[in-house]
Amino acid sequence: MQWSPECKTGFDEIDSQHRLLFAISNELLDIENPVKQQDEVKYLLHHLIDYVDKHFKTEEEYFSKHSYPGIKDHKERHIDISKQIRQVVTESKNMTELKEHLDTMLDQWIRVHVLIEDKKFSVWAISKGIIK
Template sequence: MALYEWKDVYNIGIDSIDAEHQGMLNLINQLFDAMSHGKAKEIMVDIFSELINYIKLHFKREETFFTDTNFPEYIEHKLQHDLFIEKINAFKTQFDDGKQNISVELINFLTDWLINHIFIMDRNYLNHFKKHGVN
């Protein structure tokens, strides 16, 4: 059973970015499902691997859009990306060091970040991107 279901209201209207956001939600649901079945520890390596791939793809795409369109708030948005990467690396270090119960913390962090990222940060650049033909 999924913890969260994707809703159309979450879409920002840029297909590639919406698909990546859905991918993040799927990761959250996979982790929750594994936790529900007592198997979170077994999938954490895969979750971190997918998160790192997600980060590379999604942030690179957004940051390329920012630089290509001279987005005025690029530095601020990139800082949020950098802070996210730091936090994911900290979670991974904790896991690698043997901390067993980071799954709930990770789900909470990812959920909060995704909601704030979609509904606040990404909405800030939406008009700018559309004005520059990014869709």
């Protein structure tokens, strides 16, 4: 997954968190042998879950601060994603399966989350003159 200018929301804190999310996800995606590297998978996954929670909290603080009208829907998406990540962990029978599920999920949700959901907030914030 490549960071590109189209991923930018215009909120520096959110953008730098997205970069780190991409970085953690890429490290996970790069793991070639999840059985041999299971400690690494577990470590990165733990890190990802913590960081996603922190990131969603940050975003929600921005939504509240600026009285973003899409806050309810976006918060629901956050809850869905958090559930999905945890489900991948509990429903995978082994490391290979876990890695397969993670690869599919990461690619999909990061794209949707950053490029679609967060972009809506960004477009709205620009229209209100909150950011340029």
